[in-house]
Amino acid sequence: MRSVLIVYGSRYGTTEEVVKHVSEEMEVTGKIKVELVNSKKLKNNLDISKYDGIILSSGIKIGSWTKHMKKFLKYHQDQLDEFKKPIAACVCSGYASEPEKNEQYTQEYTYDFMATFGIKISLGQAFGGVFDFSQGSKFGFFNKTIIKALYKNDKSIKLDVDYESKNDYRDWEMINKFRDDFIQLINN
Numbered sequence: 001m002r003s004v005l006i007v008y009g010s011r012y013g014t015t016e017e018v019v020k021h022v023s024e025e026m027e028v029t030g031k032i033k034v035e036l037v038n039s040k041k042l043k044n045n046l047d048i049s050k051y052d053g054i055i056l057s058s059g060i061k062i063g064s065w066t067k068h069m070k071k072f073l074k075y076h077q078d079q080l081d082e083f084k085k086p087i088a089a090c091v092c093s094g095y096a097s098e099p100e101k102n103e104q105y106t107q108e109y110t111y112d113f114m115a116t117f118g119i120k121i122s123l124g125q126a127f128g129g130v131f132d133f134s135q136g137s138k139f140g141f142f143n144k145t146i147i148k149a150l151y152k153n154d155k156s157i158k159l160d161v162d163y164e165s166k167n168d169y170r171d172w173e174m175i176n177k178f179r180d181d182f183i184q185l186i187n188n
């Protein structure tokens, strides 16, 4: 049975839901054993060489992956560089939520970002993100204020955001396609 490692970082839970979905579906549909690791809880370095494929994932905040993911990438940089099997990267991103900008942010937040660590990926995808202005939101007052200020004044942003509720721009068909493309890569 093939095995896949997924390492992720998620500040508000958006990316965590995505990678959990991808991993469950991969186990059931793809008959692949998945090890899902939250980079925040990672104590020691991992031996990544034993896997048949790796997915690296993060939510984006102020243009960046989470600090724990950056730490993971830095520590495993050489191993990832030497890894001969498929590596994929995916992110949840507010800017990538607009279909016309998806390709641009896929390039920037996955392929280009990984290249800064010397890591070459076989597959990259930016998914839309979540802007949660509801009462129970994990964003908190500070983040809600920043997003409102940024988005309301930026005319290039075409998203119709409701500043009173939860806006979920994740495209689950796109997420499932990413999963299926990755399964195909590791089965080749």
Ligand SMILES: Cc1cc2nc3c(=O)[nH]c(=O)nc-3n(C[C@H](O)[C@H](O)[C@H](O)COP(=O)(O)O)c2cc1C
Residues within 6 Å of the ligand: 009, 010, 011, 012, 013, 014, 015, 016, 058, 059, 060, 061, 062, 063, 064, 092, 093, 094, 095, 096, 128, 129, 130, 131, 139, 143, 144, 146, 147
């Ligand atoms: C303070 C703040 C800054 C953000 N900055 C960016 C950004 O620079 N680019 C982007 O595409 N999305 C940005 N976002 C949107 C997030 O990417 C989106 O909320 C995503 O779903 C978060 O994923 P997570 O819950 O897994 O951390 C920002 C969100 C917040 C709250």
